[in-house]
Amino acid sequence: MHEGVFTGGAAYREFGTGDPLVVFRTVLPDSANPSGAARWAEVRSLKALAARFTVLVVGRRPGLEPGVTMAELAAHHAEELRERFDGPVDVLGVSTAGCLAQQFAADHPGLVRRLVVGAAGSRLGPDGRRIQHAYADLLAAGRYRAAAAALAPGIADARAGRALLAGVLRATAARPADPRGMVALLRAEDAFAIEDRLDEITAPTLVIAGTRDAFYPPELAGRVAEGVRDGRLKLYEGRRHHTVMTDRRFSRDVIAFLGPRGVPSEVDNDG
Template identity: 40%
Template sequence: MRRPSQVDAGTAGGLPYLRVGSGPVLVFLPGITAHHEVPVGMDRRFQLGQLRPLARRREVWWLNRPHGLTSGVSMADIAADHAVALRELFGRPVDVLGVSTGGSVALQLAADAPSAVRKLVLVSAAYALGERGRHAQRDTAMWLRAGRTRRAAVSMMDIMGAGPLSHGAAKAMGWLLGGTFVGRGDPDLLALIEAEDAFDLHDRLHAITAPTLVVGGSHDACYGRALLERTAAAIPDARLVLFPRKGHLGVSPSVVRPVLDFLDEP
């Protein structure tokens, strides 16, 4: 058995991964990353900060998107790569948690490959981007193509924060850290942004069979409260946990408790 602090990393099933913890498997699909590699440095510390609270009771597999995405790829194509990887790695249904863009992949996966998903958790994710989220990602792609990394990072961080102060602080951080958030215009990232821009799974939510938990902030700027509520309402028997006065959430300690409680239920 691995120690809780031990981290494995590499490529498995064609996808870059981090693995930490022990217990039942939980596949973790992250939000947008600057590149489609195993994270290093500050990015690795950030990702592991989300994984380790879950890893106290789970063997968490953080999976990045596949290499070589090109313009015209769809969210269904990306989810299909994940379905192949999950069957190769585990050979049975496993729990899947998707954050933000990773939640879009997770929803598509649950709809297209129901035999791969035991339970589904969506954190700050919905069946389609909200208008502000769509605008932020389009601007991010525009600035990356123009070589304006700091402006791209500010656009991406426009969806963060729950109020004027936290929103302004997030954009300032984007300007200061620039490429740490969005890289230098990786074609894989631009293709992913295009795929999510076209993503809308509303008409298929009723067919999702995996027990589902939707977690979000009531002041999420990327999706908005209404989209989170409609997503949960359209998936049969899905549950919704909304944190009041919170914005676009990652997997923080307050999020971990309802997630693990949901996953541990028979």
């Protein structure tokens, strides 16, 4: 396992063996590589993929300010990947990073061999936008415990379950190391809408979505699969936004789709 920082300041972690698979990080409390339990969770979530690919996980640059756009964030990653690779690579993004991965593939098609988008869509759904607005506003105001509790409606269904979860989130929340960077990413995601540019994504694309995702409903994930030049959709019945990547099928479906270089994809369209 190797860790480092790109010229622009973005931290990365690289591990595994095989062809490269670049994973864009979603919104985390810090721009630095996760440490401690967060490091363990990141590595564990990608362990199955690292058995087949050399996984390069890339975070956001430090010092991001609200007002940064998805296009600017994609340009950051383009600089970093040109620094590291000579040609196109496979790219994976989940949640906020799934939107960023779409922007990246549309703006820099020559850098993407195949694209995997998980728990994301062509834009935020109405419930997701409402929840995320509240979350970002509270983060920006420095109300970190209240911000964590605001995520409960996107995780639990029943009113009692939401109240209980909100209490747990509020009690366990800590001050993020880089709250402004978090808010910057969330505001960029809120403004993201790529329906009119999906046909500019030329890389074969796999979209994996949960049928109960409150942030990105399956119809918005389906628009991505339908709108890109070569797309397919895998729907996980009953899965929520935060459980798409933890589903046992996720790594299996990604591996089958990416496959060895030069070998056709084995993933069928479930949509």
